[in-house]
Amino acid sequence: MAVYTEVSDEELQAFLREYEIGEMLSLKGIAEGVENSNYVLHTASGYYILTLYEKRVDPADLPFFLGLMEHLAEAGISCPVPIKGRDGSALRELCGRPAAIISFLDGLWPKRIHPWHCQRLGAALAELHLAGESFQIRRDNALSLDGWRGLVDTCEGRADEIEPGLAGLIRQELNFLEANWPSDLPEGVIHADLFPDNVFFVGERLSGVIDFYFACNDFLAYEIAVCLNAWCFESDASTFNATKARMLLQSYQSVRPLSEAELAALPILARGSALRFLLTRLYDILNHPPGAYVTPKDPREYCRKLRFHQLVKGPGAYGLG
Amino acid sequence: MAVYTEVSDEELQAFLREYEIGEMLSLKGIAEGVENSNYVLHTASGYYILTLYEKRVDPADLPFFLGLMEHLAEAGISCPVPIKGRDGSALRELCGRPAAIISFLDGLWPKRIHPWHCQRLGAALAELHLAGESFQIRRDNALSLDGWRGLVDTCEGRADEIEPGLAGLIRQELNFLEANWPSDLPEGVIHADLFPDNVFFVGERLSGVIDFYFACNDFLAYEIAVCLNAWCFESDASTFNATKARMLLQSYQSVRPLSEAELAALPILARGSALRFLLTRLYDILNHPPGAYVTPKDPREYCRKLRFHQLVKGPGAYGLG
Numbered sequence: 311m312a313v314y315t316e317v318s319d320e321e322l323q324a325f326l327r328e329y330e331i332g333e334m335l336s337l338k339g340i341a342e343g344v345e346n347s348n349y350v351l352h353t354a355s356g357y358y359i360l361t362l363y364e365k366r367v368d369p370a371d372l373p374f375f376l377g378l379m380e381h382l383a384e385a386g387i388s389c390p391v392p393i394k395g396r397d398g399s400a401l402r403e404l405c406g407r408p409a410a411i412i413s414f415l416d417g418l419w420p421k422r423i424h425p426w427h428c429q430r431l432g433a434a435l436a437e438l439h440l441a442g443e444s445f446q447i448r449r450d451n452a453l454s455l456d457g458w459r460g461l462v463d464t465c466e467g468r469a470d471e472i473e474p475g476l477a478g479l480i481r482q483e484l485n486f487l488e489a490n491w492p493s494d495l496p497e498g499v500i501h502a503d504l505f506p507d508n509v510f511f512v513g514e515r516l517s518g519v520i521d522f523y524f525a526c527n528d529f530l531a532y533e534i535a536v537c538l539n540a541w542c543f544e545s546d547a548s549t550f551n552a553t554k555a556r557m558l559l560q561s562y563q564s565v566r567p568l569s570e571a572e573l574a575a576l577p578i579l580a581r582g583s584a585l586r587f588l589l590t591r592l593y594d595i596l597n598h599p600p601g602a603y604v605t606p607k608d609p610r611e612y613c614r615k616l617r618f619h620q621l622v623k624g625p626g627a628y629g630l631g
Numbered sequence: 632m633a634v635y636t637e638v639s640d641e642e643l644q645a646f647l648r649e650y651e652i653g654e655m656l657s658l659k660g661i662a663e664g665v666e667n668s669n670y671v672l673h674t675a676s677g678y679y680i681l682t683l684y685e686k687r688v689d690p691a692d693l694p695f696f697l698g699l700m701e702h703l704a705e706a707g708i709s710c711p712v713p714i715k716g717r718d719g720s721a722l723r724e725l726c727g728r729p730a731a732i733i734s735f736l737d738g739l740w741p742k743r744i745h746p747w748h749c750q751r752l753g754a755a756l757a758e759l760h761l762a763g764e765s766f767q768i769r770r771d772n773a774l775s776l777d778g779w780r781g782l783v784d785t786c787e788g789r790a791d792e793i794e795p796g797l798a799g800l801i802r803q804e805l806n807f808l809e810a811n812w813p814s815d816l817p818e819g820v821i822h823a824d825l826f827p828d829n830v831f832f833v834g835e836r837l838s839g840v841i842d843f844y845f846a847c848n849d850f851l852a853y854e855i856a857v858c859l860n861a862w863c864f865e866s867d868a869s870t871f872n873a874t875k876a877r878m879l880l881q882s883y884q885s886v887r888p889l890s891e892a893e894l895a896a897l898p899i900l901a902r903g904s905a906l907r908f909l910l911t912r913l914y915d916i917l918n919h920p921p922g923a924y925v926t927p928k929d930p931r932e933y934c935r936k937l938r939f940h941q942l943v944k945g946p947g948a949y950g951l952g
Binding site: 414 | 637639640641643654655656658659660661663671673678735736737738739741743
């Protein structure tokens with residue numbers, strides 16, 4: 311939970327003069343979110359989200375992120391739409407930080423995942439992948455295979471502080487993935503952080519997807535593997551729920567069928583995805599400033615998920631017939 | 632900044648079934664606020680604030696607080712209105728805590744105080760005092776003279792850790808106040824925590840007053856003294872701005888004239904109010920759990936304010952002719 315930057319009423323008033331969204335009526339900092347400062351903004355024309363991009367977002371990437379949201383929304387995907395100012399630009403500066411106003415998207419993220427959530431997610435994910443095909447800007451995934459070695463080098467020395475044997479697990483897994491990572495799967499724009507807190511539901515309807523600030527180009531099936539990890543384990547990460555996985559995969563395929571090569575690659579992509587979140591959580595917990603507002607997530611959850619996928623023989627383990 | 636209790640979508644859905652405010656659309660935790668957990672709630676009928684009362688609020692006081700807001704709103708004061716459920720009650724339970732839904736009040740609290748803010752505040756405060764006259768429930772001020780001795784006894788031993796000589800200052804001031812505190816001033820319902828973050832403005836209009844969870848019965852002029860301290864010092868608390876005080880007092884008196892006795896008592900009431908916030912801030916900083924989300928406020932700001940009022944000879948120091 312975090313709001314890193316306090317916006318004064320005078321600064322906000324000057325900022326809003328660049329927009330045609332009416333008089334400023336209210337601004338409330340949102341407690342959720344760990345990367346940026348987010349506010350619910352109410353003006354005479356309605357409710358919006360005001361985001362100030364903090365130091366973990368590279369300003370050079372913002373045209374990609376904001377452009378992607380606009381592109382996806384135009385293609386019919388329910389996601390926040392950047393609001394353009396009088397100058398036609400959606401990106402400007404507030405309190406010395408890059409800032410943007412985006413539309414307010416209704417919905418709550420599910421705290422407890424039911425199979426039907428995974429079913430809704432699968433189709434929405436496939437639609438997002440199809441809609442991304444025509445997006446022209448490209449952004450490499452800094453947190454894919456090439457980026458993992460740097461994280462391993464940084465964290466390896468202290469990994470056993472978190473769990474004995476963790477350094478060895480990580481090193482061996484990285485070696486395996488580097489030797490076996492696929493190279494010829496369909497690529498496209500992926501959200502890359504499609505955890506339950508970034509997917510909103512109103513009742514049983516998936517109402518939208520938020521937080522595109524890790525989006526990048528990578529294998530589309532890699533994103534499915536991220537979702538298998540984020541949505542299909544029971545909450546203690548000890549049990550994989552094949553029903554949820556089957557719902558997700560069948561629903562995805564009803565919109566975008568997976569090739570044989572993509573299906574065959576799912577286990578290794580799931581191992582890679584597990585290692586990716588294991589490594590970033592490990593980095594965060596080892597480099598967590600004492601007294602910081604944000605509680606780091608437990609990397610050991612992703613050790614357990616990784617060990618599950620290491621034993622998987624084929625995509626059948628994910629509920630496919 | 633704080634949200635202490637996480638509300639699941641399922642718990643919220645069951646809670647909202649007790650109301651007639653339409654389908655649940657969105658819930659976002661608000662970062663501001665240190666006593667309770669607050670959320671912006673969006674339903675099919677509009678935007679609301681959902682509050683979960685955390686441990687610093689005595690549940691037995693909630694009928695007073697919620698009843699007062701309803702009473703004031705009916706009397707034309709712009710403040711949040713408790714929303715009643717199907718059973719006619721505005722107070723129920725969510726996640727094991729007392730909880731209420733109140734109306735969403737537009738406005739931003741002023742980060743930098745201009746004299747015109749004080750002018751708007753004065754009249755609004757007097758209107759609030761008049762509107763409170765007909766409120767039937769009574770709640771003693773636990774943080775008035777009688778309560779200060781207990782805080783002094785608790786904090787005195789460690790006060791000099793914060794500022795050398797602080798224990799002596801506090802003890803002497805308490806003795807003075809106990810010997811000289813007035814006893815026969817007009818009483819009524821006061822807000823008792825009317826700091827700038829509890830007063831909202833839209834443009835130059837005071838749009839409302841929030842957070843009645845310290846409200847109680849006390850001298851009406853004591854509340855003016857609280858506001859002199861909270862609104863009329865420059866930000867480093869070293870300079871008292873008599874223009875702001877004059878604006879506040881004149882504007883208050885345009886709605887509710889102060890008696891000679893009330894005016895004469897302002898300096899001692901201002902000393903008492905300064906001691907009250909000095910003591911609670913001192914208590915909070917001495918008992919602050921390490922790693923807590925909320926940063927305690929500096930009690931020394933109120934040492935400086937107290938020392939200013941100790942030198943005041945009469946109400947003329949507050950900008951009156």
